[in-house]
Amino acid sequence: xxxxxxxxxxxxxxxxxxxxxxxxxxxxxxxxxxxxxxxxxxxxxxxxxxxxxxxxxxxxxxxxxxxxxxxxxxxxxxxxxxxxxxxxxxxxxxxxxxxxxxxxxxxxxxxxxxxxxxxxxxxxxxxxxxxxxxxxxxxxxxxxxxxxxxxxxxxxxxxxxxxxxxxxxxxxxxxxxxxxxxxxxxxxxxxxxxxxxxxxxxxxxxxxxxxxxxxxxxxxxxxxxxxxxxxxxxxxxxxxxxxxxxxxxxxxxxxxxxxxxxxxxxxxxxxxxxxxxxxxxxxxxxxxxxxxxxxxxxxxxxxxxxxxxxxxxxxxxxxxxxxxxxxxxxxxxxxxxxxxxxxxxxxxxxxxxxxxxxxxxxxxxxxxxxxxxxxxxxxxxxxxxxxxxxxxxxxxxxxxxxxxxxxxxxxxxxxxxxxxxxxxxxxxxxxxxxxxxxxxxxxxxxxxxxxxxxxxxxxxxxxxxxxxxxxxxxxxxxxxxxxxxxxxxxxxxxxxxxxxxxxxxxxxxxxxxxxxxxxxxxxxxxxxxxxxxxxxxxxxxxxxxxxxxxxxxxxxxxxxxxxxxxxxxxxxxxxxxxxxxxxx
Ligand SMILES: *[C@@H]1O[C@H](CO)[C@@H](O)[C@H](O)[C@H]1NC(C)=O
Ligand SMILES: *[C@@H]1O[C@H](CO)[C@@H](O)[C@H](O)[C@H]1NC(C)=O
Ligand SMILES: *[C@@H]1O[C@H](CO)[C@@H](O)[C@H](O)[C@H]1NC(C)=O
Ligand SMILES: *[C@@H]1O[C@H](CO)[C@@H](O)[C@H](O)[C@H]1NC(C)=O
Ligand SMILES: *[C@@H]1O[C@H](CO)[C@@H](O)[C@H](O)[C@H]1NC(C)=O
Ligand SMILES: *[C@@H]1O[C@H](CO)[C@@H](O)[C@H](O)[C@H]1NC(C)=O
Ligand SMILES: *[C@@H]1O[C@H](CO)[C@@H](O)[C@H](O)[C@H]1NC(C)=O
Ligand SMILES: *[C@@H]1O[C@H](CO)[C@@H](O)[C@H](O)[C@H]1NC(C)=O
Ligand SMILES: *[C@@H]1O[C@H](CO)[C@@H](O)[C@H](O)[C@H]1NC(C)=O
Ligand SMILES: *[C@@H]1O[C@H](CO)[C@@H](O)[C@H](O)[C@H]1NC(C)=O
Ligand SMILES: *[C@@H]1O[C@H](CO)[C@@H](O)[C@H](O)[C@H]1NC(C)=O
Ligand SMILES: *[C@@H]1O[C@H](CO)[C@@H](O)[C@H](O)[C@H]1NC(C)=O
Numbered sequence: 001x002x003x004x005x006x007x008x009x010x011x012x013x014x015x016x017x018x019x020x021x022x023x024x025x026x027x028x029x030x031x032x033x034x035x036x037x038x039x040x041x042x043x044x045x046x047x048x049x050x051x052x053x054x055x056x057x058x059x060x061x062x063x064x065x066x067x068x069x070x071x072x073x074x075x076x077x078x079x080x081x082x083x084x085x086x087x088x089x090x091x092x093x094x095x096x097x098x099x100x101x102x103x104x105x106x107x108x109x110x111x112x113x114x115x116x117x118x119x120x121x122x123x124x125x126x127x128x129x130x131x132x133x134x135x136x137x138x139x140x141x142x143x144x145x146x147x148x149x150x151x152x153x154x155x156x157x158x159x160x161x162x163x164x165x166x167x168x169x170x171x172x173x174x175x176x177x178x179x180x181x182x183x184x185x186x187x188x189x190x191x192x193x194x195x196x197x198x199x200x201x202x203x204x205x206x207x208x209x210x211x212x213x214x215x216x217x218x219x220x221x222x223x224x225x226x227x228x229x230x231x232x233x234x235x236x237x238x239x240x241x242x243x244x245x246x247x248x249x250x251x252x253x254x255x256x257x258x259x260x261x262x263x264x265x266x267x268x269x270x271x272x273x274x275x276x277x278x279x280x281x282x283x284x285x286x287x288x289x290x291x292x293x294x295x296x297x298x299x300x301x302x303x304x305x306x307x308x309x310x311x312x313x314x315x316x317x318x319x320x321x322x323x324x325x326x327x328x329x330x331x332x333x334x335x336x337x338x339x340x341x342x343x344x345x346x347x348x349x350x351x352x353x354x355x356x357x358x359x360x361x362x363x364x365x366x367x368x369x370x371x372x373x374x375x376x377x378x379x380x381x382x383x384x385x386x387x388x389x390x391x392x393x394x395x396x397x398x399x400x401x402x403x404x405x406x407x408x409x410x411x412x413x414x415x416x417x418x419x420x421x422x423x424x425x426x427x428x429x430x431x432x433x434x435x436x437x438x439x440x441x442x443x444x445x446x447x448x449x450x451x452x453x454x455x456x457x458x459x460x461x462x463x464x465x466x467x468x469x470x471x472x473x474x475x476x477x478x479x480x481x482x483x484x485x486x487x488x489x490x491x492x493x494x495x496x497x498x499x500x501x502x503x504x505x506x507x508x509x510x511x512x513x514x515x516x517x518x519x520x521x522x523x524x525x526x527x528x529x530x531x532x533x534x535x536x537x538x539x540x541x542x543x544x545x546x547x548x549x550x551x552x553x554x555x556x557x558x559x560x561x562x563x564x565x566x567x568x569x570x571x572x573x574x575x576x577x578x579x580x581x582x583x584x
Contacts, residue, residue, distance in 0.1 A: 021098040024182060025054040025075035033181035034079060040173055042083045049080035049091075060121035072124040073098040081174070088158070091134040092171045095120030096182060103127025104185055106176050107512065108168060108213075110194015110201045112497075114144035116168065117198070126512055128191070131175040135159070135167035145385050145397070153393050157424075164424040165204035172205070172212050189519060193512050195219030195497035196453065199444075203461075204427045206442055210434035215441040215515035220453045220497050223427035223461065225386070226417035227352045227583065228453060230410050232383030234354060235339045235364035236402050237410055242335060245366040245375040249295035249324035250332040257288045257328075258358045259502060266492075267553030267560065271535055272505040274492035274551045274560070276356035276448050276455075277568035283357070285333050285340075297323040321368045339364050343410055344578065351411045351578035353456040360451040360495070360502065377402060390425075391417055415579045428461055428584035430468035432486075441518050442486040443511065443525065447494030449503060455490060459572045462488045462547065464584045479548060488547040489528040504535025506542040527562070 023029075030052045037044040057071040075096040080089050096102075107123030107130050116132060118140045123130035134140050137147045137159045144163045150156050172190065179188045190213050192202045202218035222228055239245045262279035263269050273279055301318045339361060342354040355361075366375035384398035391413055418426070435442070446458040465486065470478035493505025508514065509529045517523035527543035545551050545562035552563045576583045 019099050021054050021056075021073050021075060021100075024096065024099055025052050025077075027052045029182065030075075030077050030079070030178070033178040035174060035177045040170070040177070042085075043081050043170065043174070044084055046080045046082065046089075049078070051078045052076070055095075058121065060124050072101065072121065074121070074124060076120065077178075079174075081170075086158075088136045090136040090162075090167065090170070091140075092131060092174055093118075093120055093133070093140075094129055094131045094175050094178065095124065096129050096179070097124055097127060099183065101127050102129075102183060104183070104188055105129070105516070106131070106172065106179055106188045106190045108132075108172055108190075108192045108194075108205070110192065110196075110198020110218075112194075112196045112198050114146075114163070114197065115139065116163065116201070117194075126191075126516065129175060129179050129188075131171050133167045133171040135162040137162065139163070139167070145389055148389050149393060149395055153395070155390075155393060160421075160424050164427065165201075165208040168201060169205060169209035169212060172209065176212070189214050189516070191512060191515055191519075192216040192218075193515070197222040199223075199497075200225075200425075200427050206432050206435045206440065207427065207429040210432065210440065211438045213435075213440060214519045215443065217443045217445070217511040217515050219444075219511075220446045220450055220455075221427070221444075221458065221461070222453055224457060224583070225421055225425040225427070226414050228457065229383050229386035229390075230413045230417070231343070231352055231354060231454070232363055232380040232452075233387070233399075233402065233405075234343050234352075234410060235335075235361065236377040236379055237405050237407060238335055238338045239364065239366070239377040240402050240405060241407065242331070242338070244331045244335065245377050246332040246335050246364070247324045247326060247375060248321070248365040249293045250326065250328050251336065251361045251364055252295065253291060253293035253328055254285065254288050254332060254336045255358065255360055255502065257291055258283065258285065261287070262358055266551060270504075270537055272493035272503045273358040273449065274505070275568065276358050277550065277565075277571040280340075280357045280571050281567060285337050285357075286330075288328050289330055289333055291328045293324065293326060293328060295321075295324045297321065319367065320370060322373075335364060336361060342574075343407060345411045346406070346408050347578075349578040350574060350576055351407075351414060352576060352583075353454050353460070353574050355451050355454045356448055356456065358503075359449040360500075362451040386417070387413055390421070411578050415581070418579065418581055418583070428464070430465050430584055432465060433469060436469075436485050440485065441515060443489075443515050443518070443528075444486065445489045445491055445508065445511070445528065447496060447498070447500070448490045448492050449494060449500055450496045452496040456572055456574065458488065459547070460574065461584065462486075463573065483546065487525060487528075489544050490547060491528075491530065491544065492542075492551060499533065504532060504537065506530035506532050506540075506544065508544075509541075 031047045034045045053076045056073045077094045105128035107128040109117045109122040111117040116139045120130045147159045176188045194202045199218040199221035200223040202216045203221050262273045265278040266274040298321045340357045343351040367378045381398040388394045388396040446455045493503030509531045530542045532540045549562035551560035553560045
């Protein structure tokens with residue numbers, strides 16, 4: 001109903017103006033569509049900066065399962081604005097679809113690591129304008145960690161704020177105004193889709209720009225940065241503390257054996273642990289002790305997994321790992337147990353959570369030293385650069401050592417970073433009632449076996465929002481109310497923002513289409529349509545359970561039921577008492 005209405009408007013506008021892409025895509029048209037100076041708070045346009053070029057039959061990476069078209073034509077536009085009095089200059093870049101394929105939509109795509117997105121074709125498959133921004137610090141080239149410090153060692157708060165939430169919101173507000181003007185329409189359905197830091201970026205828009213987006217799909221958000229980034233260092237500190245670095249093959253074996261043991265607990269043996277909560281409650285990792293493992297020798301080239309682009313380009317290195325042939329011992333299992341257990345301070349107070357059991361133990365994997373013939377801990381630069389640049393404000397891309405670093409030191413890092421970045425990178429504001437009041441929809445999802453951002457991190461935020469916004473209401477009543485506009489889905493077996501080579505499970509079929517249907521066609525995603533793309537069940541469709549319901553195959557059913565299981569919910573619920581601050 002609503003879709004046909006919007007299509008009718010678009011069709012009317014198109015017919016009325018009978019515009020071709022060539023007609024639409026002129027510098028003077030785009031200049032005329034720029035918001036006038038002062039109409040958007042503090043923003044002035046340098047209209048001489050406008051570029052507009054029609055691009056015909058471009059192939060795009062952005063695909064939609066519902067639209068089989070593979071090439072698109074669009075108007076490629078850039079413009080520059082300044083914040084009055086700040087002397088800055090911010091480049092915004094948009095792709096305006098050929099009017100014949102435009103469906104009155106605007107899409108913002110999330111970036112990843114410390115980068116924003118840089119491309120304008122992601123929305124074309126959905127008939128949407130796409131926009132991105134250089135955030136005033138040439139974000140098309142620089143990642144935030146490269147520009148976070150001023151030369152004198154102070155933090156560059158302009159860059160931090162622009163990256164954290166502001167640049168994307170301004171870009172969307174400007175882009176929507178231009179879209180309305182260029183296509184002569186009144187309503188632009190506006191969407192955000194991103195995962196990892198892109199998921200954090202989506203959450204930042206919900207929290208900071210509550211009247212801009214109709215719906216946001218936010219996956220595995222890298223929010224609560226104080227805790228998230230330090231957690232990348234936690235496994236190495238476990239190894240330092242326990243004085244032992246396991247052979248990576250032993251950890252791999254522990255993960256494989258855990259998957260094999262816990263796979264059937266959800267009622268179906270399919271290679272996927274769809275219930276890590278049941279695994280946590282019922283499986284004893286110690287039972288793996290004594291199992292043998294073997295991994296062949298390998299020369300691998302690493303492109304670097306860091307947030308730092310410099311580390312990624314110059315850090316590309318080949319490393320040699322010898323054949324590993326052994327038996328899982330008690331020390332190996334103790335490392336795995338401690339890592340999955342999460343960080344506690346020396347008083348036994350919980351500081352944070354870690355990855356779900358059955359997730360890969362990526363951040364615990366050591367590096368082989370051919371000189372000594374032994375394994376040393378690896379410092380994940382995601383956590384390393386957060387300590388050096390963001391906390392200690394030293395211009396280094398990584399920590400040089402974790403020798404002597406304790407659990408209490410990690411807790412101190414978290415306690416320092418939390419207030420410091422509380423209003424910027426942290427991105428855990430709980431009061432998102434304005435977004436709700438404006439009719440906003442939030443689709444939040446997380447791979448249950450994510451080895452980078454713990455899935456329980458998402459559950460914690462969801463619960464904090466629920467109790468903040470529905471105080472005094474029962475668990476079920478508050479979830480029922482929340483679910484009208486904020487839904488959370490765990491993706492069984494999935495890894496970080498994608499499928500998992502160790503567990504051939506489902507992945508959402510088309511997240512953007514799902515939120516479009518929710519907004520424009522009132523198709524509420526009470527379950528999340530997902531598809532299995534590998535393994536023996538390749539091609540199977542699964543309609544994933546909305547949290548707090550959990551999947552369970554019962555009897556000989558070919559599909560799972562979505563069940564309520566209090567013990568499982570409790571296994572996902574944590575309070576953090578090690579720091580005297582509320583950790584949202
Ligand atoms: C808008 O402000 C910019 C920057 O101050 C200025 O260069 C431009 O001429 C102004 N545009 C108009 C139409 O006044
Ligand atoms: C784009 O593709 C269409 C359909 O194949 C074709 O008719 C048209 O000439 C192409 N346009 C350009 C500029 O290549
Ligand atoms: C679109 O414009 C940007 C900025 O001018 C330019 O870098 C890019 O190459 C253009 N893309 C195409 C496909 O022309
Ligand atoms: C450090 O540099 C920044 C950016 O140039 C400047 O704004 C700030 O005042 C400087 N701080 C000190 C203590 O010199
Ligand atoms: C773990 O399982 C994967 C996927 O089945 C396999 O490729 C790998 O060799 C296994 N590793 C160990 C140590 O058993
Ligand atoms: C796990 O297994 C070990 C070794 O068999 C045993 O000592 C330990 O008590 C078990 N833990 C639990 C919680 O059952
Ligand atoms: C690794 O590279 C070294 C040096 O090039 C070579 O001698 C060795 O055979 C390679 N090992 C494997 C397992 O590929
Ligand atoms: C691993 O070690 C065991 C015991 O020493 C040996 O029997 C086996 O052949 C070894 N496996 C490989 C693949 O080298
Ligand atoms: C390997 O160990 C030796 C001896 O402790 C040390 O000097 C060297 O720096 C280590 N190499 C790497 C790459 O860590
Ligand atoms: C810093 O981080 C990179 C990428 O994570 C890693 O390869 C490197 O070994 C780290 N440096 C140290 C000193 O551990
Ligand atoms: C973080 O910000 C929130 C919301 O403004 C505030 O309630 C909270 O006290 C702040 N926490 C810290 C540690 O600064
Ligand atoms: C937290 O607050 C309590 C009570 O005010 C105090 O006893 C405790 O030392 C504080 N802990 C930390 C880590 O600051």
